Amino acid sequence: MMGPPGSGKGTCARIISKIYGIPHITTGDLLREVASEETERGRMVRGYMERGELVPDEIVIGIMEERLSRPDCEGGFVLDGFPRNLGQAEALDRILEGKGVSLTHVLNLVVGDDVIISRLSLRRSCPRCGAVYHLKNNPPRRDEVCDECGAKLVQRSDDREEIVRHRLEVYEEKTRPLLERYRRAGLVREMSGDLPIDEIPEAVRRVLESG
Numbered sequence: 001m002m003g004p005p006g007s008g009k010g011t012c013a014r015i016i017s018k019i020y021g022i023p024h025i026t027t028g029d030l031l032r033e034v035a036s037e038e039t040e041r042g043r044m045v046r047g048y049m050e051r052g053e054l055v056p057d058e059i060v061i062g063i064m065e066e067r068l069s070r071p072d073c074e075g076g077f078v079l080d081g082f083p084r085n086l087g088q089a090e091a092l093d094r095i096l097e098g099k100g101v102s103l104t105h106v107l108n109l110v111v112g113d114d115v116i117i118s119r120l121s122l123r124r125s126c127p128r129c130g131a132v133y134h135l136k137n138n139p140p141r142r143d144e145v146c147d148e149c150g151a152k153l154v155q156r157s158d159d160r161e162e163i164v165r166h167r168l169e170v171y172e173e174k175t176r177p178l179l180e181r182y183r184r185a186g187l188v189r190e191m192s193g194d195l196p197i198d199e200i201p202e203a204v205r206r207v208l209e210s211g
């Protein structure tokens with residue numbers, strides 16, 4: 001999945017994971033787990049995330065290498081939030097080559113900055129199972145409680161407006177240029193990041209199965 005923060009990568013990746021029965025690998029969630037550890041590494045990762053900066057490659061790549069080596073990835077997987085810069089894209093190529101597989105699609109979600117900022121301020125996430133809600137467009141059935149697992153929903157501290165603006169700058173500078181690389185490889189499919197939630201499964205199928 002590619003697209004700026006708040007473009008709907010997580011929602012879309014969860015749907016792809018359900019349709020095709022493959023794991024949804026969210027780098028942000030894996031890093032939030034590390035950030036909750038009371039270790040030097042945990043504190044360092046937490047600092048980068050709270051500022052909306054990319055966590056250093058050596059940490060992220062190590063975590064992804066370990067995650068992708070697990071047996072549930074053997075039948076395919078959907079990556080959400082990785083790679084986010086050139087060093088990570090090169091590392092991903094190496095990891096996939098080692099596994100004898102390659103990327104089949106890069107699904108790019110297209111959405112404007114104004115939508116992103118208003119959307120992230122209304123986003124609530126489940127700290128236990130990772131489900132994502134929008135208080136207006138996709139609210140939980142019970143106020144602030146996760147439909148899937150019953151945990152109390154939270155607003156991510158990096159979803160505050162000034163941090164979101166910085167995350168968008170980081171995206172423009174470091175991540176968007178990767179699209180060119182994947183376009184040259186013929187892998188990129190564009191999809192609107194602003195579809196009503198019940199239209200996403202059909203749109204995903206159309207985009208991924210049209211060759």
Ligand code: AMP
Nearest residue numbers: 027028049052053054055060081082084
């Ligand atoms: P996300 O949940 O994907 O928006 O990611 C939240 C935060 O986690 C980002 O602002 C970064 O601080 C960190 N992060 C997530 N994915 C990566 C990555 N691939 N490389 C470096 N930092 C990342």
